[in-house]
Amino acid sequence: MSPRILIAALATLTLLVTVPVHAQDLTVEVDAREAPRGLLHIVQTFPAKPGAFAISYPKWIPGEHSPTGPNVDVAGLVLRAGERTLAWTRDPVDMNTLRVTVPAGAREVRLSFDFLLDHGTDGYTSAACATPQLLLLSWNQVAFQPAGRKPDALVVAASLRLPDRWEYATALASRPSPGATIVFEPCSFTRLVDSPVLAGRYFRTVELTPGDSIPVRLRMASDSPQGLGIDETDEAALRRLVREARALFRSEHYRHYDFLVSLSDHVAHFGLEHHESSDNRGPERWWLDDDAKRDQGLLLAHEYAHSWNGKFRRPAGLATSDHTTPMQGELLWVYEGLTQYLGFVLAARAGLRTPDESRDELAAIAATAQARRGRLWRPLVDTGTQAQELYEARSAWATWRRGVDFYDEGLLVWLDADVTIRRLSKGARSLDDFCRAFHGGPNRGAEVKPYTLDDVIAGLEAVQPYDWRGFVRQRVLEVAPDAPLAGISAGGWRMTWADSMGPVQRSEAVMDEAVEEMHSLGLRLDSDGRVVDVVPGAPADVAGVAPAMLVVAVDGRRYSPEVLNDAIEGSPRSGRVELLCENKGFFRTHLLDYRAGLRYPALARESGTRDWLGEVLAPLAR
Numbered sequence: 001m002s003p004r005i006l007i008a009a010l011a012t013l014t015l016l017v018t019v020p021v022h023a024q025d026l027t028v029e030v031d032a033r034e035a036p037r038g039l040l041h042i043v044q045t046f047p048a049k050p051g052a053f054a055i056s057y058p059k060w061i062p063g064e065h066s067p068t069g070p071n072v073d074v075a076g077l078v079l080r081a082g083e084r085t086l087a088w089t090r091d092p093v094d095m096n097t098l099r100v101t102v103p104a105g106a107r108e109v110r111l112s113f114d115f116l117l118d119h120g121t122d123g124y125t126s127a128a129c130a131t132p133q134l135l136l137l138s139w140n141q142v143a144f145q146p147a148g149r150k151p152d153a154l155v156v157a158a159s160l161r162l163p164d165r166w167e168y169a170t171a172l173a174s175r176p177s178p179g180a181t182i183v184f185e186p187c188s189f190t191r192l193v194d195s196p197v198l199a200g201r202y203f204r205t206v207e208l209t210p211g212d213s214i215p216v217r218l219r220m221a222s223d224s225p226q227g228l229g230i231d232e233t234d235e236a237a238l239r240r241l242v243r244e245a246r247a248l249f250r251s252e253h254y255r256h257y258d259f260l261v262s263l264s265d266h267v268a269h270f271g272l273e274h275h276e277s278s279d280n281r282g283p284e285r286w287w288l289d290d291d292a293k294r295d296q297g298l299l300l301a302h303e304y305a306h307s308w309n310g311k312f313r314r315p316a317g318l319a320t321s322d323h324t325t326p327m328q329g330e331l332l333w334v335y336e337g338l339t340q341y342l343g344f345v346l347a348a349r350a351g352l353r354t355p356d357e358s359r360d361e362l363a364a365i366a367a368t369a370q371a372r373r374g375r376l377w378r379p380l381v382d383t384g385t386q387a388q389e390l391y392e393a394r395s396a397w398a399t400w401r402r403g404v405d406f407y408d409e410g411l412l413v414w415l416d417a418d419v420t421i422r423r424l425s426k427g428a429r430s431l432d433d434f435c436r437a438f439h440g441g442p443n444r445g446a447e448v449k450p451y452t453l454d455d456v457i458a459g460l461e462a463v464q465p466y467d468w469r470g471f472v473r474q475r476v477l478e479v480a481p482d483a484p485l486a487g488i489s490a491g492g493w494r495m496t497w498a499d500s501m502g503p504v505q506r507s508e509a510v511m512d513e514a515v516e517e518m519h520s521l522g523l524r525l526d527s528d529g530r531v532v533d534v535v536p537g538a539p540a541d542v543a544g545v546a547p548a549m550l551v552v553a554v555d556g557r558r559y560s561p562e563v564l565n566d567a568i569e570g571s572p573r574s575g576r577v578e579l580l581c582e583n584k585g586f587f588r589t590h591l592l593d594y595r596a597g598l599r600y601p602a603l604a605r606e607s608g609t610r611d612w613l614g615e616v617l618a619p620l621a622r
Contacts, residue, residue, distance in 0.1 A: 024186055028143045028158040032199070036132040036163065040115040042142045048081075048102045048109045054147035055111070057096040058140040058193060058323035063273045063310070065318065065329050065336075066388035069140055070118070070126035071096050077113040081106035096324070097147050115142050120268075127268035129281075134200030134221040135162075136262050136279060140193045140323065151189035151322055158184045158192055167203035169219035169258055171195040171276035191446070193323065194274045198260040204228040208239050208259075214443075215256045216242050222263035223284050230287040240621065241301055241350035245308075247620035248346065248432055251440045253312040253447055259300055261286070271299045273306030275446035283511070294507035297353050298361075302343030308439040309339050312447055319450040332384030333476055334456055337410015341418075342435070344411055348617040353504075358617055359603045360502030362415075362488065365408045366495060367601035369483035371518050372409075373536040374402030380409055380476045396547035399518075399535050413475050415487030419612045420471070421464040423490060427615070434463045491613035494606050499569075499598040515561050520568050520599040521577060521592055525551060529559045531581075539592040545581060552587070553580035571595045 031041040046055065059069040079086040079100050086109070091097040102109060117130045129136040137160070145154055160182045162168060168182065172195045177183040187195075200221025208216045218238060222228045238259075246252070258277040263284045272279040280303055282296045283289070315335055317328030329335075348358040383390060383405045390404050418431035438459045441449075453472070460468040475484045488495065497519070501509065509516050514532070515525040522538020525531055529551040534541045551559045554567045555578050567577045577592045605611070 024157040025149070025154045026143075026145060026156055026189075028139070028156060028192070029161075030137065030142050030159070031161045032135055032137065033161055033163050035117065035130045035135045038117040038119060038130065040117065040137075040142055042111075042113055042115060044111040044144060046109045046111070046146060048106065050102050050104045050106060052099065053102045053109060054091075054097055054099045055144040056094070056098075056147040056324060057144050059096045060320060060323050060325065060327055061138075061140050062194065062318070063306075064391075065327060065332065066391050067326070068126050069096060069323070073116040073118065073126075073141070075114050075116055077111070080110045080112075081108070094324070098144070111144060119266075121266065122268065129262070129267055131223055131264050131266045133202060133223045134198075134262060134264060134267075135166075136221075136260065136267070136281065137197040137199065138193075138279075139196065143189070143192065145189050145323075151193070154189040155186050156189050156192050157186050160184070160197060162199050163201070166199045166201055167221075168197055168199035169203075169205065169217075169260060170197040171256070171258060171274065172197070194446070195277065196260065196272075196274065196279050198262060198279075200262075202228060204230075206230065206235055206238075208235075208242050214252055214254070216259075217257070218259045218261065220261045220263060223266070226288065227263040227284040227286070234287060234293075237351045238300065240619075241304065241346060241352065243621040244346050244349040244619060245304055248342070248435055249308050249439050250436050252307075252443045253441075253445070254307055254443075255445050257304075257307065259304070261300075263287075271303040273303050273310055275307065275311045278303035278306065291507040291510045294353075294357065294504050295511040297357070297504070298340075298343045298347050301347040301350065301352060302339055305339045305342040305346060308435070309342060310335050313439050313449050313451055316450040316452055319448055327388070329384040329387040330381055331451075331453060331456075332387055332404075333380055333406040333410040333413060336384075336404075337406050338414050340407045340411040341414035345616060349619045349621075351619075355614070355617060356502070357504050359493070359613075360504045362613075363495065363502065363601040363603045364505050364508075365411060366483060366485055366488060367519050369405070369409045369412060370485070371522075371535045371538075372399050372402055372405060372483070374400050374405075375480055375483070377479060378402050379479050380405060380413075395532050398533050409483060412484045412487060415491070415613075415616070416475065416484050417460065417468075417471065417487075418616055419487045419491045420466065421460075422612050422615065424464050424466060429463055430616070431463075432620070434459055437462065488603065488613070489606075491616070492606050492609040492611040493603045493613055496602050496604040497599045498602040499600070501600045502602060505600060515564065516600075517564070517568065519601060520596065521594055525561075525564075539577075539594040540579075540590070543579075543590040543592045544588075545579060545590050545592075546583070549581040549583045551579050552582050554578065565598070568594070569598050572597050 027045045029043040057071045059067045079088050081103055086100045088098050088100040118128050121128050173185040175183050175185055198221050202222045202225045204220045206218040220228050254276040260277050260279050262281040263286055265284050267281050269281050280299055283292045286292050286296050315331035320327055347353045383402050387404055422430050457468045513527040517523045522535035522540045524533045531547050531549045533547055534545055553559055554563045557563050571577055571594050575595045577594050579590045
């Protein structure tokens with residue numbers, strides 16, 4: 001990071017509180033009544049003087065770590081001054097910026113356009129976000145801003161029209177208004193982009209802190225009324241999640257908080273953090289199906305932890321002061337990796353995951369990190385630096401390329417740090433103490449406090465003296481042949497192998513419709529038997545199997561997951577597994593030298609040692 005960018009970030013990012021009401025800098029009127037068929041209709045107005053005028057579409061969206069602003073889905077765009085239609089041009093370098101000449105006498109420019117909602121379920125906020133029954137509105141998709149202006153200083157008056165009988169939730173405050181249009185209190189452009197709206201025909205709110213001065217709510221929209229059927233056990237676990245987060249951080253940095261949850265099989269499934277809400281998208285039967293519930297078990301805890309780590313405390317390279325400046329992701333192992341760890345811990349402490357499920361998840365994460373042989377040439381830090389490209393990378397050869405490994409491998413690094421602090425202090429201190437100091441302070445609402453690597457190391461040193469710079473160098477900044485598994489081994493457990501999947505591994509495979517044999521043959525297959533990825537050096541790789549090949553037969557029998565499972569189980573007797581694969585119209589038999597049988601990651605207790613991992617996952621709140 002350059003000193004100039006760092007100084008700008010520290011100087012410009014202060015509080016994101018609601019701006020004083022005065023003449024607005026722009027308006028945004030969204031008509032979402034045709035959202036069920038994939039169309040949003042938008043009208044904007046901008047005060048303008050005669051002469052050159054430019055507007056920009058948001059490109060770098062906080063939390064996405066890449067330039068995902070979907071301006072290719074802006075259509076039917078017309079600019080007018082009064083009754084006069086204005087000719088506009090797109091900037092040939094910054095294609096999110098449009099330029100126009102405002103005629104003499106004009107005091108305002110009016111913009112109208114449609115946003116074409118994506119129906120594909122791959123991606124993040126630019127992917128599918130609407131069905132005939134619900135909509136998650138991301139304001140960055142439907143609002144231009146005057147070019148060159150800081151979004152913190154821009155005052156926006158926004159309104160929204162929804163289909164009849166739809167309910168909604170958002171972190172934005174609204175004001176009473178006649179008719180069916182929702183009128184929101186004026187706010188900064190930054191706050192607008194940070195405050196998505198969840199709406200739907202089938203809607204439900206669950207109070208997670210009833211009677212509390214800082215309300216936290218679960219707000220759900222589903223494709224069916226049945227999808228809203230969260231039971232009392234899961235409601236209680238979410239209430240414990242809030243209590244455990246408060247016990248961990250002993251502070252908040254929001255006036256209120258909404259878990260916005262879209263329940264549909266026809267939207268993209270992911271989570272995105274915001275200061276006073278989170279955008280969480282999962283399957284329609286999230287609360288009804290055990291596999292779906294286990295698969296989604298960490299999402300809400302992860303996004304909630306982001307309110308402290310990622311939104312309040314944010315790496316300076318990601319704390320840009322606008323939506324056009326490129327972000328720098330070399331500290332994503334802290335932004336996302338620490339959040340992944342805290343989400344893992346909070347989910348266990350709250351009871352969203354049982355202890356067995358938590359250990360099963362950890363074993364899978366550790367084994368998968370070890371299988372990522374890209375670690376031999378690319379250090380973990382580089383997966384953050386290149387994150388803006390790796391998010392869109394293909395699944396093929398992911399174990400050799402590496403992907404956004406700063407999430408799960410970051411979890412392992414922070415588990416190692418936590419166990420190190422606990423061991424050195426003989427249990428007197430832990431990473432919880434770091435979080436309280438680093439993420440604490442008074443609640444001034446949606447505030448951003450940037451940090452550098454030096455700040456992180458100083459914060460760890462203040463909790464427990466140690467060579468933390470060397471710790472980071474070895475695990476994050478340098479290549480290493482092995483994943484950082486010391487948090488497990490020093491935590492009282494060891495990696496081992498089982499002949500069947502644990503509950504979380506099994507549920508994730510079911511929900512992904514995948515055949516996971518990464519730790520036996522070194523293969524991952526999709527539901528059709530097509531190879532998704534191959535582990536370098538594993539039996540499948542040595543035998544010449546590659547991504548995109550189709551497994552047609554196993555040991556002379558037509559392929560099915562069951563036939564493959566039987567062949568692997570019988571490998572101690574046969575000493576091999578034979579795969580007939582089709583590769584772009586050509587067929588070849590691959591003989592895999594393998595005799596270890598079924599092999600899935602698991603954790604086993606190391607006798608005679610203190611169970612630091614158990615102490616990490618034990619509840620704090622009483």
